[in-house]
Amino acid sequence: MSKKNGLDKNTAARILEVARDEFAKYGFDGARVDRIASRAKINKAMIYYHYRSKEKLYHAVIQSHLNRIREFFETSLDTSPDPEAFLPQIVSFWDAMFQDRKGFIPIFLRELAGGGQVMQKAFEQMMKESGFNKVLKQKIDAGIAAGQLRPVNSTQAIISFIGMNLFYFLTLPIMNTVWEIPDEKEFKEQRKKEVVDLFLYGLKAR
Amino acid sequence: MSKKNGLDKNTAARILEVARDEFAKYGFDGARVDRIASRAKINKAMIYYHYRSKEKLYHAVIQSHLNRIREFFETSLDTSPDPEAFLPQIVSFWDAMFQDRKGFIPIFLRELAGGGQVMQKAFEQMMKESGFNKVLKQKIDAGIAAGQLRPVNSTQAIISFIGMNLFYFLTLPIMNTVWEIPDEKEFKEQRKKEVVDLFLYGLKAR
Amino acid sequence: MSKKNGLDKNTAARILEVARDEFAKYGFDGARVDRIASRAKINKAMIYYHYRSKEKLYHAVIQSHLNRIREFFETSLDTSPDPEAFLPQIVSFWDAMFQDRKGFIPIFLRELAGGGQVMQKAFEQMMKESGFNKVLKQKIDAGIAAGQLRPVNSTQAIISFIGMNLFYFLTLPIMNTVWEIPDEKEFKEQRKKEVVDLFLYGLKAR
Amino acid sequence: MSKKNGLDKNTAARILEVARDEFAKYGFDGARVDRIASRAKINKAMIYYHYRSKEKLYHAVIQSHLNRIREFFETSLDTSPDPEAFLPQIVSFWDAMFQDRKGFIPIFLRELAGGGQVMQKAFEQMMKESGFNKVLKQKIDAGIAAGQLRPVNSTQAIISFIGMNLFYFLTLPIMNTVWEIPDEKEFKEQRKKEVVDLFLYGLKAR
DNA sequence: GATGAATGAGATTTCATTCAT
DNA sequence: AATGAATGAAATCTCATTCAT
Numbered sequence: 001m002s003k004k005n006g007l008d009k010n011t012a013a014r015i016l017e018v019a020r021d022e023f024a025k026y027g028f029d030g031a032r033v034d035r036i037a038s039r040a041k042i043n044k045a046m047i048y049y050h051y052r053s054k055e056k057l058y059h060a061v062i063q064s065h066l067n068r069i070r071e072f073f074e075t076s077l078d079t080s081p082d083p084e085a086f087l088p089q090i091v092s093f094w095d096a097m098f099q100d101r102k103g104f105i106p107i108f109l110r111e112l113a114g115g116g117q118v119m120q121k122a123f124e125q126m127m128k129e130s131g132f133n134k135v136l137k138q139k140i141d142a143g144i145a146a147g148q149l150r151p152v153n154s155t156q157a158i159i160s161f162i163g164m165n166l167f168y169f170l171t172l173p174i175m176n177t178v179w180e181i182p183d184e185k186e187f188k189e190q191r192k193k194e195v196v197d198l199f200l201y202g203l204k205a206r
Numbered sequence: 207m208s209k210k211n212g213l214d215k216n217t218a219a220r221i222l223e224v225a226r227d228e229f230a231k232y233g234f235d236g237a238r239v240d241r242i243a244s245r246a247k248i249n250k251a252m253i254y255y256h257y258r259s260k261e262k263l264y265h266a267v268i269q270s271h272l273n274r275i276r277e278f279f280e281t282s283l284d285t286s287p288d289p290e291a292f293l294p295q296i297v298s299f300w301d302a303m304f305q306d307r308k309g310f311i312p313i314f315l316r317e318l319a320g321g322g323q324v325m326q327k328a329f330e331q332m333m334k335e336s337g338f339n340k341v342l343k344q345k346i347d348a349g350i351a352a353g354q355l356r357p358v359n360s361t362q363a364i365i366s367f368i369g370m371n372l373f374y375f376l377t378l379p380i381m382n383t384v385w386e387i388p389d390e391k392e393f394k395e396q397r398k399k400e401v402v403d404l405f406l407y408g409l410k411a412r
Numbered sequence: 413m414s415k416k417n418g419l420d421k422n423t424a425a426r427i428l429e430v431a432r433d434e435f436a437k438y439g440f441d442g443a444r445v446d447r448i449a450s451r452a453k454i455n456k457a458m459i460y461y462h463y464r465s466k467e468k469l470y471h472a473v474i475q476s477h478l479n480r481i482r483e484f485f486e487t488s489l490d491t492s493p494d495p496e497a498f499l500p501q502i503v504s505f506w507d508a509m510f511q512d513r514k515g516f517i518p519i520f521l522r523e524l525a526g527g528g529q530v531m532q533k534a535f536e537q538m539m540k541e542s543g544f545n546k547v548l549k550q551k552i553d554a555g556i557a558a559g560q561l562r563p564v565n566s567t568q569a570i571i572s573f574i575g576m577n578l579f580y581f582l583t584l585p586i587m588n589t590v591w592e593i594p595d596e597k598e599f600k601e602q603r604k605k606e607v608v609d610l611f612l613y614g615l616k617a618r
Numbered sequence: 619m620s621k622k623n624g625l626d627k628n629t630a631a632r633i634l635e636v637a638r639d640e641f642a643k644y645g646f647d648g649a650r651v652d653r654i655a656s657r658a659k660i661n662k663a664m665i666y667y668h669y670r671s672k673e674k675l676y677h678a679v680i681q682s683h684l685n686r687i688r689e690f691f692e693t694s695l696d697t698s699p700d701p702e703a704f705l706p707q708i709v710s711f712w713d714a715m716f717q718d719r720k721g722f723i724p725i726f727l728r729e730l731a732g733g734g735q736v737m738q739k740a741f742e743q744m745m746k747e748s749g750f751n752k753v754l755k756q757k758i759d760a761g762i763a764a765g766q767l768r769p770v771n772s773t774q775a776i777i778s779f780i781g782m783n784l785f786y787f788l789t790l791p792i793m794n795t796v797w798e799i800p801d802e803k804e805f806k807e808q809r810k811k812e813v814v815d816l817f818l819y820g821l822k823a824r
Numbered sequence: 825g826a827t828g829a830a831t832g833a834g835a836t837t838t839c840a841t842t843c844a845t
Numbered sequence: 846a847a848t849g850a851a852t853g854a855a856a857t858c859t860c861a862t863t864c865a866t
Contacts, residue, residue, distance in 0.1 A: 203404070
């Protein structure tokens with residue numbers, strides 16, 4: 001507990017934190033163990049003492065992200081029955097999550113690029129545990145059955161909804177440039193409404 | 207053309223082709239000059255003779271992708287005035303493009319992850335040259351002005367449209383797993399209609 | 413004796429025992445302090461507390477072997493005057509000793525390979541103290557003087573005798589394979605007689 | 619052919635030669651790739667270029683020894699039918715071989731110490747190919763059948779013969795010290811006769 | 825254009841040893 | 846006597862790049 005080395009947090013945690021940043025910035029192959037060590041102000045060997053290998057450290061980083069995200073899922077996602085209340089929550093949720101886990105996006109993108117079996121399994125599991133996909137699908141299907149929504153393929157609709165949301169987060173820098181968006185924050189805020197509006201308007205029967 | 211080594215294509219082209227694959231699979235840092243050489247069945251030094259450095263080769267790969275994509279843009283994107291005819295074309299266009307340039311997605315994702323200045327500029331330029339974004343925006347805005355479409359923010363709408371399309375392509379493997387999609391091809395075909403339908407239905411005034 | 417950690421023997425002794433095995437298996441350079449610690453179920457630092465360095469531990473291991481061997485020499489080697497009784501005793505002695513000190517052979521071999529000054533001195537001293545070589549030489553020379561044995565060079569003869577005995581022990585695995593010996597135990601038993609027989613028959617005058 | 623670097627032999631051969639020495643002196647674990655590189659006056663990476671790993675280099679060293687030894691076996695070992703002519707040849711052969719392949723003894727000893735499966739297989743094969751063991755055994759058995767030799771177990775006898783010969787070579791430094799042998803060369807010369815004499819005298823019927 | 829060999833800098837990993845408690 | 850964490854030096858190995866031919 002007492003900080004003999006004058007640094008906050010214990011070594012393993014500090015390594016993990018720095019590693020999260022390093023892997024986010026440079027990807028697995030571009031990341032440097034040396035750099036992690038010096039940024040964490042520890043001897044390189046400590047990384048191996050605590051994590052055994054660069055690869056295991058990388059997995060630990062991914063796990064730490066996923067754990068946090070799962071927490072987020074579990075605590076922030078309440079399931080109001082009304083889509084007009086529910087959907088904006090999801091959008092806010094993503095915004096908050098990516099804010100909290102900034103480093104996750106690049107890691108996610110690169111995993112995607114590499115075929116990312118690790119991610120794939122982790123996601124599948126998370127989806128199943130949280131029930132996110134099922135719940136969403138059921139709501140849409142219920143809405144259709146009740147005649148409130150048009151008879152669309154609910155899976156396609158959900159993917160569309162997720163896509164229109166996440167895509168902007170993933171491609172932020174490019175989008176801001178290409179579409180000459182001056183105030184990212186404001187645009188995000190506006191986006192929340194527009195996306196939900198478009199989606200609901202696109203679905204609702206009338 | 208001369209085939210003293212029994213291989214088709216000239217060396218520089220063969221290197222480029224193999225490099226495209228290598229960079230797609232492993233990213234810049236993960237790619238190996240050695241591996242490119244041996245797969246292209248040439249001596250490593252030839253890569254330097256033709257491309258001067260790994261980085262320059264990487265840029266050449268990106269350029270080759272962008273050139274092809276620009277070609278695609280220019281030839282495949284006709285501008286029918288009717289959104290109901292126009293939008294499906296865009297969707298088909300992306301499908302065809304990613305089919306043709308499979309290796310581009312991972313490179314794009316990793317560039318995105320890395321902050322990707324190269325891509326950013328290239329995209330900006332391409333957008334401007336092709337006028338893709340402007341044309342699209344004008345059409346939407348015209349529709350709104352004419353009272354055919356609801357008064358939405360056209361930029362947000364377009365990003366949503368692009369997002370719901372591209373996101374599925376970028377995350378194909380994960381999506382197929384999470385949503386238990388058995389027939390990718392069929393799902394893609396169906397998606398074309400559903401996406402356009404959702405988007406138009408979401409936009410149209412009534 | 414105190415067993416607060418639930419292990420028998422005191423720590424120093426347990427370290428030594430494990431170290432004997434480790435050095436036997438891997439040699440000095442191949443041995444790992446970490447592995448010794450974990451096998452002895454103690455903290456690595458304890459090894460340094462008790463033995464100060466890997467090298468000193470190694471020396472302790474060698475000493476422990478030599479001490480035991482000296483004990484063996486002193487207690488098991490009685491000096492019957494009759495060679496036909498005496499020589500089989502020596503052979504049995506070696507068999508018993510190597511059985512008791514299994515780990516000694518590889519250490520001995522490696523010391524031999526490395527020039528092994530440590531061993532050399534230790535052996536010289538042991539020989540002198542036990543008088544093993546002198547006694548043996550005297551017996552042979554006496555036999556020659558009495559006309560019972562042929563006039564051979566006694567040193568050469570003794571080396572031959574030692575050689576034909578020890579060589580088999582040192583090269584056991586290879587010999588068993590090359591000569592397709594199915595039952596090592598039986599072969600050893602038979603060997604005792606054959607070796608003594610060959611040696612005596614080769615020496616005796618007639 | 620032309621020595622651009624002013625060194626004799628090509629690099630791979632020079633590495634092998636130096637490595638033979640290094641592994642002989644220090645064993646596999648004690649050997650240093652750095653040292654091999656600097657002694658061979660080449661860049662460390664060349665070792666990996668030519669041999670891929672320290673372990674493969676080690677195997678190459680062993681193979682190079684075994685190849686040479688096999689050559690020796692094939693060229694030097696003629697099979698005179700008369701044991702009194704044949705046996706001294708074997709002894710001379712070993713002397714010459716160990717002279718030619720000095721570095722082999724320590725490697726052999728350490729392989730022996732380590733359980734040395736590599737050696738074991740190599741030896742087995744060499745024995746079978748050269749027919750050394752079979753030929754020897756047949757000669758002894760023939761002598762016994764003809765009544766020239768006493769009815770001993772021929773395998774045991776051969777192991778004894780090999781042992782009394784090789785053991786001295788393997789333990790040279792210790793033996794010379796313990797038995798206070800002043801002139802190694804002379805002792806070796808004398809040994810040749812004494813060993814054969816003892817063996818034959820021990821075997822011959824009368 | 826083409827090759828095999830070479831290089832230098834640096835990457836990951838290991839390991840004996842010590843420190844603080 | 847005992848521990849977990851820490852260290853520094855060095856070990857093996859890699860890789861983009863260049864040289865000589």
